[in-house]
Amino acid sequence: MWPEVLATLPPLWMIVGAFLIAGTVKGIAGVGLPMTALGILTLQTDPRTAIALAIAPILTANLWQFLTAGGAISAIKRYLPFVVVMMIGIIVTLTLTASASPAFLFGVLGATIILSVALNLTRWAPRIPDSADVPSQLGFGALAGILGGLVSLWLPAVLVYLSARQVTKEEFVRATGLLLFSGSIPLVLGFWREGFLTGPIAWVSAGMLVPTLLGMWAGSRLRHRLSEQDFKRVLMFVLILIGLNLIRRSITG
Structure with a gap:
């Protein structure tokens, strides 16, 4: 089984390089690990395989951020509606779209990456008053669940909600x-x-924790030497190109 599965994956050097770069981006900017890794890996494989390879680094990086943020209990109580709807939405969406074509997923992934860039650059979001918080959590949680189930990128919905709040x-x-x-x-x-x-x-995904953590360490060191604004401009430009290429691939097949 191992040889047959590994033969369908991108070259090992490309997988390691993708997570080294993605980890560096995470270390410098604090975000962007999934988008960067998936953008690179989907140059050589389908979105579902790329996401599966990114599972361990995504889970570990998110767990680390959660544990180091503090105030876990209060956060769970405050955002419970968002969490519940999002988790259900991811499972349901993934189940319903398990057989979705790579072309469709390429298009959704590309559009989601470009949306993330636009939100990061413009920081646009409507203002949500306290009285509308719970309905907003339910709505944005559902959107996060759909995006998460399709392409594992639920950050855009989270960013809009938190910015609006x-x-x-x-x-x-x-x-x-x-x-x-x-x-x-x-x-x-x-x-x-x-x-x-x-x-x-x-197992390959678990092994990618090594280059991811190395990248995060290197990125944290570079963060003090680079202009964060200049870095983000370059990163946003590269992500736009990746997003447009994914949309092109969804159209041309």
């Missing part, structure tokens, strides 16, 4: 830590149940 920087870090980690759990379970996360791929 105008939370403090500390609350933003705490909330994203919870919402990113809680979404990772049904993603792992769903990929295992649907057969996308097989034993060999799971």
Whole structure:
């Protein structure tokens, strides 16, 4: 089984390089690990395989962010509607779209990456008052569940919701830590149940923790030497190109 599965994956040097780069991006900017890794890996493989390879790094990075953010219990109580709807949405969407074509997933992934870039650059979001918080959590949680089940990128929905709530920087870090980690759990379970996360791929994914953590360490060191604004401009430009290429591939097949 191992040789047959590994033969369908991108070259090992490309997988290692993708997570080294993605980890570096995470270390410098604090976000962007899944988008960067998937953008590179989908140059050589289908979105579901790329996501399966990224499972262990995504789960570990999100768990680390959640544990180090602090205030876990208060965050769970505050964002419970969002968490519950998102987790259910990821499982349901993944189940319903398990046989979706790679072309469709390429298009959704490309559009989601471009949406993430646009949100990051414009920081646009409508203001949500306290009275509308719970309905908003349900709505954005459902959107996060759909995006998570399709392409494992539920961050855009989280960003819009938190920006619209105008939370403090500390609350933003705490909330994203919870919402990113809680979404990772049904993603792992769903990929295992649907057969996308097989034993060999799971082991390769676990092995990618090494380049991911090395990249995060290097990125944290570089963060103090590079202009964060200049780095983000270059990263956003590269992600736009990746997103447009994915949409092209969805159209041309």
